Each structure stands twice: as structure tokens, then as C-alpha cells.
Amino acid sequence: MTSGPYSTDTAPLAHTDALVLDYLAALWAATDDLEPELRDELMTTVADYIALRRSVSGGPVEDPAQILRRLGSPESLAAAARRGRVPAHLRRPVPAPAVPAAPSSGAEYAGLALLTAGAVVLPVLGPFAGMLLISGSPRWSAAHKTAAWVLAAGPALLGFALVVLAVMLGGGPDTLVVAYLMTLAGGFVAALCLLPGLSARRHYPPGY
Structure with a gap:
């Protein structure tokens, strides 16, 4: 398995972890031609996306294959990044602005x-x-x-x-x-x- 910056643990991996690391390694390889900053941003965004969706309803998702299917192939994400846009399903929600103090009349x-x-x-x-x-x-x-x-x-x-x-x-x-x-x-x-x-x-x- 190709090793990227997200696979430094040499302990035996569970099947679900291996699927995720394989996907991230494939994405790392598919984005070899991107600018370093854009590449790191995409890798971080995808890793965060997977981590968030592996913790739903207070418990981990048993099979991450469904999450990876929703992400699409590493090649499609790399192509979208080359076109200068982030796929809609990867966009992080914008935090709600802080409610200012109500003006006193x-x-x-x-x-x-x-x-x-x-x-x-x-x-x-x-x-x-x-x-x-x-x-x-x-x-x-x-x-x-x-x-x-x-x-x-x-x-x-x-x-x-x-x-x-x-x-x-x-x-x-x-x-x-x-x-x-x-x-x-x-x-x-x-x-x-x-x-x-x-x-x-x-x-x-x-x-x-």
C-alpha cells in the first residue's frame, strides 16, 4: 500500500481503517500535480469529512464504504480541485454569526x-x-x-x-x-x- 502523510501508524489496522487509509493514499497519489497548499487543503478537508461522518448518533459507523462512495473516486476529487472548485458535498457549513447585542433605544x-x-x-x-x-x-x-x-x-x-x-x-x-x-x-x-x-x-x- 502506498504510504502518504496520513499513515504513520505501524500497528495492525482494522478493516475499516485500512479502507480509509487506502482511499487517502490514492487521493494523495492522484493529486501529485497540485500546488502543495491546495493539495494539503484537499487532503485535510476529505479527512475531516470522513472523520465527522464516522461519528454519527453518538456511535461510529461500522462500514466506511458508504462514506467513501459519497465522496466519489479520488480521481474525481483531484479533477475538481484542478478546476479550482470544491465539490458541494465537501463544503463545510459556514458558522452562524454571533448575535450582536441588541441596540438600546x-x-x-x-x-x-x-x-x-x-x-x-x-x-x-x-x-x-x-x-x-x-x-x-x-x-x-x-x-x-x-x-x-x-x-x-x-x-x-x-x-x-x-x-x-x-x-x-x-x-x-x-x-x-x-x-x-x-x-x-x-x-x-x-x-x-x-x-x-x-x-x-x-x-x-x-x-x-
Whole structure:
């Protein structure tokens, strides 16, 4: 058997390995007239093709003859390489491009600003308007939006209830301060919960 650069092991070979090495040796001989770079590229591509298809469904293929038949004869591969093209069945799949981070819109930043700075100026209306903007953004999942709504609206509702209770019981102005601080804290905590989503790579579809 002709020895090529892919047959350096002198141990006894299984029948399946011998078939593959015979094929690679024949291909090596058939491409003797090719440029060294093109020859090496073709040999590597064919060897990778065989290796990939000998490991299917978690187990090796018993008979590689079917794989070699799909490849075609070494002479046909060499002829295709001389014509400057790789046979279609040998073309490697193009890796899927990395999904870039979804661009953040101005509305998303405005929503976070209303949750924080807006809560200082308009303790209830600011966070509410900010959450409306955030709810319409595909940046965050429905779970993140729900958590932000709870964090922003919960303290505001408790503060409102505290104010109503204070009015009914004749409470002082300290109650208004506490309610204001609760609303302010809720907006800031909700914004902190949403902030990591601005740099996340995943782009959630609306309504997810």
C-alpha cells in the first residue's frame, strides 16, 4: 500500500481503517500535480469529512464504504480541485454569526431616567411613565418587566395607603416624607433591576 502523510501508524489496522487509509493514499497519489497548499487543503478537508461522518448518533459507523462512495473516486476529487472548485458535498457549513447585542433605544434610557430622576420630581407619575416606556421595549423579558413593575409600584401603593391612613387618623407631615421616600426607593430599585438588561446580548421579542 502506498504510504502518504496520513499513515504513520505501524500497528495492525482494522478493516475499516485500512479502507480509509487506502482511499487517502490514492487521493494523495492522484493529486501529485497540485500546488502543495491546495493539495494539503484537499487532503485535510476529505479527512475531516470522513472523520465527522464516522461519528454519527453518538456511535461510529461500522462500514466506511458508504462514506467513501459519497465522496466519489479520488480521481474525481483531484479533477475538481484542478478546476479550482470544491465539490458541494465537501463544503463545510459556514458558522452562524454571533448575535450582536441588541441596540438600546432612547426610550429605554428615558424609561430608566423616569424611574430614578423622574421619581424625585414626580414621585408617582415619573416611575409610572418610565415603566410604560420599558414595557414596550423588547430589551427585557416579561419576567423582568413584571419584577420591575412590582418593585416600582409596590412601594408607591404602600406609600399612598400610608398617606390615606395618616389623613384618616390625623397623622403629621412625617407620613408624607416616608411615603415619598418609599416611592423614590421603589423607582431606584426597579431601575437597578433593569440596568443589566441594557448590556445583555439577547434580544427578546415583544410580549416574551
